[in-house]
Amino acid sequence: MNIPFLGHRQKKRAAPDPEGIAALLSECELLRSQAAEAGVRLDDTAASLEALDQLVPRWRDDEETLPWLGNDAGLYLGTVIVRSVPGAAWDLWPDGHPVVRLASGREVDVVTAGQEWASSGAPELSQVYAEVAEA
Numbered sequence: 613m614n615i616p617f618l619g620h621r622q623k624k625r626a627a628p629d630p631e632g633i634a635a636l637l638s639e640c641e642l643l644r645s646q647a648a649e650a651g652v653r654l655d656d657t658a659a660s661l662e663a664l665d666q667l668v669p670r671w672r673d674d675e676e677t678l679p680w681l682g683n684d685a686g687l688y689l690g691t692v693i694v695r696s697v698p699g700a701a702w703d704l705w706p707d708g709h710p711v712v713r714l715a716s717g718r719e720v721d722v723v724t725a726g727q728e729w730a731s732s733g734a735p736e737l738s739q740v741y742a743e744v745a746e747a
Contacts, residue, residue: 618695623741638691643684646671654688656695658745659699661738669733676728686726693720697745698744712744727747 638656643664648655652663664685671681690712694700699715725740733741 616651618693621696630701633704633710634691634694637687637702640684640688642677642680643688644679655689656692658692658696658738658741659690661692661736665729665733665738667678667738669730672732679727682722682727682730684726685719685737689726689740690720691726693722693744700744714744714747716747718747 640654644654647660647667650667652660652667654660654664670736671677677708685715687710690702692709693712693725700712703713703719709721711724712722713714714720718739722740725735726737728735729737
């Protein structure tokens, strides 16, 4: 069935823009604002991950903020990995879930790591980064 005002439903999708995806995923607005309030500068380095690990986790008392902050923490972790580990790049699973693919082909589910960090403090973001950077 071809209904003109609906347009063509089977248009080919354009190839994803890696730089655009990286820019979008690096925003992490909630995490950046919380870190700034605590005096932590997020400069996309491993040292900033260590600084995040030292924050007092006041967000754990806010059930509404917790999952969003965890998501942002994971995306920030991924941003640091992509910008500093040779061969690392963002990838999207078929369901749209962002992961970091290393040069070895290993996928790192940074969002899940960020959510675990936000809710329990473990694993530390700097620890996940160190394990990935070693590989």
